[in-house]
Amino acid sequence: MAVKTITLLGSTGSIGVNTLRVIADHPDRFRVVALVAGSNGQQLIEQARRFRPEVVAIHQETQAEQVRSALAGSGCLVLSGTTGVMEAAAWATAQLVVSAIVGAAGLQPTLAAIRAGKHIALANKECLVMAGPLFMAEVTRQGVGVIPVDSEHSAIFQVLCNGRCGAEQGGVLALHGQDVGQLVLTASGGPFRGWSRAALQRVTPAMALSHPSWQMGKKISIDSATLMNKGLEVIEAFYLFGVGGEQIQVVIHPESIVHSMVAYRDGSVLAQLGVPDMRTPIAVALAWPERITTTVPTLNLAQLGELRFFDKPEERDFPCLELAYRALRQGGAATTVLNAANEVAVAAFLAEKIGFLDIPCLVEWCLDQHQRETSGPAGMGSLEDILQTDRATRRQAEAWLLRH
Numbered sequence: 526m527a528v529k530t531i532t533l534l535g536s537t538g539s540i541g542v543n544t545l546r547v548i549a550d551h552p553d554r555f556r557v558v559a560l561v562a563g564s565n566g567q568q569l570i571e572q573a574r575r576f577r578p579e580v581v582a583i584h585q586e587t588q589a590e591q592v593r594s595a596l597a598g599s600g601c602l603v604l605s606g607t608t609g610v611m612e613a614a615a616w617a618t619a620q621l622v623v624s625a626i627v628g629a630a631g632l633q634p635t636l637a638a639i640r641a642g643k644h645i646a647l648a649n650k651e652c653l654v655m656a657g658p659l660f661m662a663e664v665t666r667q668g669v670g671v672i673p674v675d676s677e678h679s680a681i682f683q684v685l686c687n688g689r690c691g692a693e694q695g696g697v698l699a700l701h702g703q704d705v706g707q708l709v710l711t712a713s714g715g716p717f718r719g720w721s722r723a724a725l726q727r728v729t730p731a732m733a734l735s736h737p738s739w740q741m742g743k744k745i746s747i748d749s750a751t752l753m754n755k756g757l758e759v760i761e762a763f764y765l766f767g768v769g770g771e772q773i774q775v776v777i778h779p780e781s782i783v784h785s786m787v788a789y790r791d792g793s794v795l796a797q798l799g800v801p802d803m804r805t806p807i808a809v810a811l812a813w814p815e816r817i818t819t820t821v822p823t824l825n826l827a828q829l830g831e832l833r834f835f836d837k838p839e840e841r842d843f844p845c846l847e848l849a850y851r852a853l854r855q856g857g858a859a860t861t862v863l864n865a866a867n868e869v870a871v872a873a874f875l876a877e878k879i880g881f882l883d884i885p886c887l888v889e890w891c892l893d894q895h896q897r898e899t900s901g902p903a904g905m906g907s908l909e910d911i912l913q914t915d916r917a918t919r920r921q922a923e924a925w926l927l928r929h
């Protein structure tokens with residue numbers, strides 16, 4: 526069996542650590558050649574000692590010296606800063622790059638990997654929300670495969686790929702034919718499902734960080750609590766699978782066992798099920814088109830007893846999901862604006878500068894501003910245009926924060 530060589534962007538995060546757990550169980554199948562982290566030098570050093578990559582990169586320059594001296598003499602090259610991260614992302618010996626940096630910071634390293642001809646295991650949904658058309662055009666140009674890591678998109682991918690789609694041949698992920706009616710994304714509903722607006726007003730960062738089904742990084746935990754995560758996933762599905770926004774439905778499923786479904790026009794609905802543990806979609810993405818063993822417990826439906834499904838909640842209580850649909854309809858660079866405004870809002874909420882319900886207010890205000898300032902959906906433009914929109918939105922959002 527040939528060994529697959531892996532670069533891991535965001536190795537010190539929740540997805541990164543789970544990816545290394547899967548890889549550690551299969552030393553005969555996978556070899557880590559590059560690890561990339563943001564600021565956690567100590568954890569990166571420990572990972573490098575254990576997995577012996579050819580190169581590591583740390584974004585924060587102040588951490589670089591510590592990593593360099595700890596790994597001196599190990600044969601591992603240590604890079605740092607933005608250029609170091611980009612160099613490691615395009616590392617020549619890697620076949621597959623796991624994109625698991627959080628937020629907009631993941632876009633350029635992932636594009637660098639695609640441009641270097643690497644297949645992508647995609648966890649960083651923000652790069653599609655920010656730059657979907659450009660990202661997918663680059664994927665097509667390079668002829669690389671994109672295998673989703675997000676559990677919902679992995680579920681849809683697995684259903685669609687049931688003998689039909691070409692990512693396993695290194696082609697571009699694509700939805701085939703007219704026979705798909707709807708993609709149904711499931712959502713746990715987050716920790717505040719059923720809460721009144723008055724109760725939501727009092728939500729603190731600590732409350733929002735404790736998710737009922739998944740252990741995740743801080744940003745995605747807050748996004749799950751506001752349902753913006755589901756909104757970002759709708760946009761991710763729109764670009765990954767090439768369906769219309771109106772074909773992507775969200776249904777609340779508190780048990781997080783059915784990870785998503787595809788409703789075909791003949792009346793069949795196919796779903797993928799499993800215990801909620803990110804090691805399953807990670808294992809799928811790493812090994813595709815093969816399947817490997819994980820230590821994730823097998824689903825026992827009889828023990829579980831029941832699976833419940835509900836309509837998505839009222840827009841007035843959880844406006845973020847509808848804001849994401851609106852950004853898709855608005856077109857142009859509106860999803861870039863949505864992403865940047867949301868990142869600023871989530872950081873401000875975590876720093877206790879704004880309340881939970883201020884997050885959608887700030888995002889909506891930025892989308893309104895953008896709509897007023899642009900004449901229509903002219904497309905997102907070049908990478909420089911996208912980065913410019915991202916920067917301008919962050920400035921506007923920071924100015925909003927100063928006024929509130």
Ligand SMILES: NC(=O)c1ccc[n+]([C@@H]2O[C@H](COP(=O)([O-])OP(=O)(O)OC[C@H]3O[C@@H](n4cnc5c(N)ncnc54)[C@H](OP(=O)(O)O)[C@@H]3O)[C@@H](O)[C@H]2O)c1
Nearest residue numbers: 535537538539540562563564565584626627648649741742
């Ligand atoms: N967690 C999940 O279960 C889950 C599920 C589906 C999708 N996702 C998606 O996967 C991505 C990662 O989520 P997460 O929960 O793993 O986040 P996380 O725990 O916060 O980890 C983020 C990772 O990104 C690194 N990073 C941040 N800024 C960086 C930069 N400028 N350059 C290089 N590395 C940087 C961090 O490094 P340091 O820690 O060293 O600073 C860390 O390794 C997100 O896009 C999220 O939406 C996550």
